[in-house]
Amino acid sequence: MTPDEILQGLYDRTLVGNGPGVLELTHEALGMEMEPQVLLFDALIPALEEVGARFERGDFFVPEMLIAGKAMAGSMEVLRPLLADTGVQTVGTFLMGTVKGDVHDIGKNLVNIMLEGAGFEVIDLGVQVAPEKFVAAIEEHQPDVVGFSAFLTTTMPMFKANMNALEKAGIRDDVIVMVGGAPVTQEYADAVGADGYAADASATVKKAKTLLKDRRARAGAAVPV
Ligand code: B12
Known part of the structure; x- marks a missing residue:
């Protein structure tokens, strides 16, 4: 062939x-x-x-x-x-999950593979992840980035529910929040207050790295000299 x-x-x-x-x-x-x-x-x-x-x-x-x-x-x-398997050093930790009510995981899994290839340690919470579970996992693993994946227009509103849960737990500012999935747009990501959106796996890797770099630069700048 x-x-x-x-x-x-x-x-x-x-x-x-x-x-x-x-x-x-x-x-x-x-x-x-x-x-x-x-x-x-x-x-x-x-x-x-x-x-x-x-x-x-x-x-x-x-x-x-x-x-x-x-x-x-x-x-x-x-x-x-x-x-x-690209042998890159760990650049950060990425906690990922498909939101509550949604079982689509192929896109999420592909993003995870690319993130691992780019040197992220990925913690995958699977599908149908409730806001409380995201909160508990963030508290346990203290990731640099958390990603919410949704493939249905009916489950996209869970992004906002997750953001509210993070706010309520007082951990919103501890992590970078990224959102994505087939129906998601930059406008929607902005509307729910996410820090980043990406349309595909390689764009996710790029965006996550940029957001992480910016945050680390800001943290460095905030340290009194
Ligand atoms: C396979 C599939 C299923 C499978 C899922 C299997 C699985 N294990 O994932 C099954 C059969 C279970 C399924 C069920 C349903 N599905 Co379905 N499904 C699909 C299909 C054909 C492919 C989805 C997919 O995996 N694509 C491949 C990946 C690679 O997609 P991708 O978007 O390119 O992924 C990239 C980005 O989204 C991004 N990304 C993904 N996640 C994240 C996360 C972050 C943080 C970031 C930054 C980026 C990111 O990176 C990915 C990789 O490059 C789509 C059609 C489509 N065109 O999407 C419909 C589709 C998503 N399904 C649809 C529907 C309606 C359903 C059902 C409601 C059907 C029903 N009547 O029961 C149920 C819902 C079940 C549920 N509660 O979740 C609709 C959604 C319509 C809408 N706008 O809401 C679609 C769009 C089909 C259609 N054209 O109508 N489905």
């Missing part, structure tokens, strides 16, 4: 949720020394985008979305160590 045939095959098999087929092609691609990023960005993600478009048109239903998501997740498990 040529690399193009592999990418097309990965796309087609993800689209129809053929998990074993996706895994087989993932291994075959890696055996041919194709880059893991290429598999991700040129086949797996576009396939899930098409799944979403078909769901919107009414051509696909929840079971189809589910098996396509699972097929991609299986491949990501194989790609994860390759994407994350």
Whole structure:
């Protein structure tokens, strides 16, 4: 098979949720020394985008979305160590979770992989994370950044609920808050009072690093000389 045939095959098999087929092609691609990023960005993600478009048109239903998501997740498990293994030193701690009421985790997991690859220590709270759980985990782990992921317009308001919980616990200013997920925009992030938003995993890494650098610079400047 040529690399193009592999990418097309990965796309087609993800689209129809053929998990074993996706895994087989993932291994075959890696055996041919194709880059893991290429598999991700040129086949797996576009396939899930098409799944979403078909769901919107009414051509696909929840079971189809589910098996396509699972097929991609299986491949990501194989790609994860390759994407994350860049040997960079720890730059900070990132606490991540999908908000209460939301079970979408593929986007979040992809962000986690990229953050790990860029040297962040990632603590993943999983899905359906209630505000109290975020608060408890921030108090326990004292992360530099906390990330809220939401994929539904109906669960995005949990960002504000989480921010309120942080305020109430008196820890809002202890962490940088980032938000993201398919329906989220910069405007929405600003409206809920988050410190940062990013549309995809690599933008998240860049933004988290910039926010962290700014905060450390400000903390340094605040120290009396
Ligand atoms: C797979 C999928 C599912 C799977 C989820 C499996 C899983 N384990 O995640 C299942 C079948 C469970 C599911 C269920 C539902 N889903 Co769904 N799902 C999808 C689908 C097809 C793909 C989502 C995905 O994983 N994309 C791939 C990743 C890589 O997406 P991404 O956005 O590019 O991710 C990047 C950014 O968002 C960002 N990011 C993500 N998180 C974070 C966090 C931070 C802090 C930052 C900075 C950045 C960031 O970085 C990511 C990586 O680059 C989307 C369609 C779509 N186009 O998004 C619908 C979609 C999200 N689902 C939708 C719906 C309606 C539902 C259901 C309500 C359906 C139903 N009637 O039951 C349920 C809700 C269940 C629940 N309570 O959560 C709608 C949402 C519409 C809306 N505007 O609210 C969508 C958009 C489909 C559509 N076009 O209508 N779904």
